[in-house]
Amino acid sequence: DVVLTQSPLCLPVTLGQPASISCRSSQSLLYSDGNNYLTWFQQRPGQSPRRLIYKVSNRDSGVPDRFSGSGSGTDFTLNISRVEAEDVGVYYCMQGSHWPHTFGQGTKLEIK
């Protein structure tokens, strides 16, 4: 199975400051159709996961534009330009390029 390794696992951030989460894959996520099927989810405390970004950099409707995704192949990044209190939670990357789909371990974002 493809292993996704996220770092850091815990991310204390000051309000208004930027944050960055890395997701590294054990295999290239470049699919035969030219897409990298890398998705980012946010899970707020006590809630279900919510999709933020799909196919590396496509933001979902209603997701603030302070969230952005980048990368290709085996290295991907989720960036938050200015962290707000509502961003507290756990962030997961997931790959859909190889079967079975697999998730990263999660990165817990907290406010300093």
Added chain:
Amino acid sequence: EVKLVESGGGLVQPGGSLRLSCSASGFALTDYTMYWVRQAPGKGLEYVSAIGPRGDSTWNADSVKGRFAISRDTSKNELYLQMSSLRPEDTAVYYCVKDLHVTFDYWGQGALVTVSS
């Protein structure tokens, strides 16, 4: 509006069985691949089972193969997960998830399954 509502969770003894249901609205199960994804207490996310849009293809994670079965009733637009030979390590919140181009675009609120004597 897409909505997924799970039901059927609860406490079950090791070796027992349980069936989870997921009522889907706002779309037809026959148009999308559907998944069950679980999350053990305080842990990360794990794919469990999937069923293709035509219903003729199903997949299960190695950890549940031979014990869990995914199915659906298209007349009710409901998804199911039949779980048997349950183990304590199956304790988790089970989410019903809709797939769109191998990214999971909608999640239910989850159903808690606790396997304990």
